[in-house]
Amino acid sequence: MSESSAGSSPVLLKVDHIAVAYGDLVAVSDVSLEVRRGELIALIGSNGAGKTTTLRAISGLLPLGAGRIELGGEAIHGLPPSKIVARGIAHVPEGRQLFPTLTVLENLELGATVSGHTRGNAETLDWVFRLFPRLRERHRQLAGTLSGGEQQMCAIGRALMARPTLLMLDEPSLGLAPVVVRSIFENLVEINRAGTTVLLVEQNVLRALGLCHRAYVIENGRIALEGPRDALAQNPHVKQAYLGM
Amino acid sequence: MAVGLSLIFGVMRVVNFAHGDMMVWGMYLALVLSERARLDPYVSFVVCxxxxxxxxxxxQRTLVDRILDAPHEMQILLMLGVALVLENLALMVFGPDPQRVSSSLSAATIWIGPLFVDVARLTTFALAIVLTLAVYLFLFRTRLGRMIRAAADNTYGALVIGTDVRRVYLMAFGIGAACVGAAGALVSGFLPFQPAAGLSASVTSFNIVIIGGMGSLIGAFVGGLLVSVAESLGAVFLSPSLKELVSFSLLVVILLFRPAGLFGRRAT
Structure with a gap:
């Protein structure tokens, strides 16, 4: 988890002053952030601050009201979600959004089908199974019958099958037991070390700050604070508002 | 036919009221092919x-695509509109009189043990099973089929992982309609039809789909068997004009005990 290694690498994702509204309701008014290749970045904030909206905008699921989004220097806002996945951004959505009546294996394979990666599929699948041995044991089971933690593993695995350069996760800890959360967060660090850049959205600020390189704090639809994790963890406002100290 | 409807509803949650009229168009197509090209409906069903x-x-591309996010009642209005257009087009082109396609199998009958069986109906039944199986295999064994099932299961999830959902819808609606076209051609040899037959066909297939469970293929097939057996028994034991009474009573009874239909998933 060294900050220096990724700190000077080129910018992978650049979100530049974006605004997103649902009809008249402005959910994100001004968010800018940068993710460098190889980093593990956390976007933290309370419920309704605009975290999920930001991720959905990056994935092309919501149109921008203003601003631009670039991946590797190329504008991606305005592209349909299918094109954005093909460019290398995989999104593990809030609530996992698996296909409950399909098997675990089918769920995983769908993650790969879509982005057009048919070759090297078996290799990626093998990696996913090594990361989450549980999924290998249960690959014939229907995804809807998995436990919450296993479903989260399946959702992460499904996203990894697209072989993304940037993996975005929306509240992977939601509704899971602390011991399960710990193991999933260990997996995230492992995925990051293996070369995948990670953008993690979390309400669980303490844990998120424990594993990221840098973090952004979002409040009322704008970025309120940003910085390396140690600086943020020492920040009086963060301590008081998010860490309950 | 019900298989097609179930597929469309299951994937897109669109209530396709034009279903019966699409079937009637399948029947007329079989008629035209048989008169002009001397194609037997048991061959031409592929073309249909x-x-x-x-x-x-x-x-799908020109109309349904625009209203997928609209409430159900809007979809019903649109599909009823499509149904009316299709029905009246058929009326304009083919006239109001009942028609029938002659097939080489129409007159043939065979004895199976003590049973006297109409070869045409038997062939249709066999082909219906084959078609259902084919659709089933397509959905469970192919990539596109898997994508259709995924989109039916969780449309948002499919979108998130980058599925081109519009293309999946296009295929699902097309395949649904193709099932209906094939079904129309396959029954055109023994069921007389006219442009106005569309609505009653739609209603019957809705009955079948609801009994079987919305969006379930196996449900549609079993529902179809149940309804046709119920109607035939009703026609024999009550009177032919009361056969619908039997099948709709069956619907009411089944919904009383299984509100989601025989193979339906409980609404969440």
Missing amino acids: AAVLFLLGALV
Whole structure:
């Protein structure tokens, strides 16, 4: 988890002053952030601050009201979600959004089908199974019958099958037991070390700050604070508002 | 036919009221092919399926695509509109009189043990099973089929992982319509039809789909068997004009005990 290694690498994702509204309701008014290749970045904030909206905008699921989004220097806002996945951004959505009546294996394979990666599929699948041995044991089971933690593993695995350069996760800890959360967060660090850049959205600020390189704090639809994790963890406002100290 | 409807509803949650009229168009197509090209409906059903696939895809791309996010009642209005257009087009082109396609199998009958069986109906039944199986295999063994099932399961999830959901819808609607086209051609040899038959066909297939469970293929097949057996028994023991009474009573009874239909998933 060294900050220096990724700190000077080129910018992978650049979100530049974006605004997103649902009809008249402005959910994100001004968010800018940068993710460098190889980093593990956390976007933290309370419920309704605009975290999920930001991720959905990056994935092309919501149109921008203003601003631009670039991946590797190329504008991606305005592209349909299918094109954005093909460019290398995989999104593990809030609530996992698996296909409950399909098997675990089918769920995983769908993650790969879509982005057009048919070759090297078996290799990626093998990696996913090594990361989450549980999924290998249960690959014939229907995804809807998995436990919450296993479903989260399946959702992460499904996203990894697209072989993304940037993996975005929306509240992977939601509704899971602390011991399960710990193991999933260990997996995230492992995925990051293996070369995948990670953008993690979390309400669980303490844990998120424990594993990221840098973090952004979002409040009322704008970025309120940003910085390396140690600086943020020492920040009086963060301590008081998010860490309950 | 019910299989097609179930597929469309299951994937897109669109209530396709034009279903019966699409079937009637399949029947007329079989008629035209038999008169002009001397194609037996048991051969031409392949052509009918292909043409209806295109018609379904066209309706999907130009009309349904715009209203997928609209409330159900808007979809019902639109599909009723499509149904009316199709029905009246058939009326304009083919006239109001009942028609029938002659097939080489129409007159043939065979004895199976003590049973006296109409070869045409038997062939239709066999082909219906084959078609259902084919659709089933397509959905469970192919990539596109898997994508259709995924989109039916969780549309948002499919979108998130980058599925081109519009293309999946196009294929699902097209295949649904193709099933109907094939079904129309396959029954055209023994069921007389006229342009107005569309609505009652739609209603019957809705009955079948609801009994079987919305969006379930196996449900549609079993529902179809149940309804046709119920109607035949009703016609024999009560009177032919009361056969619908039997099948709709069956619907009421089944919904009383299984509100989601025989194979339906409970609404969440």
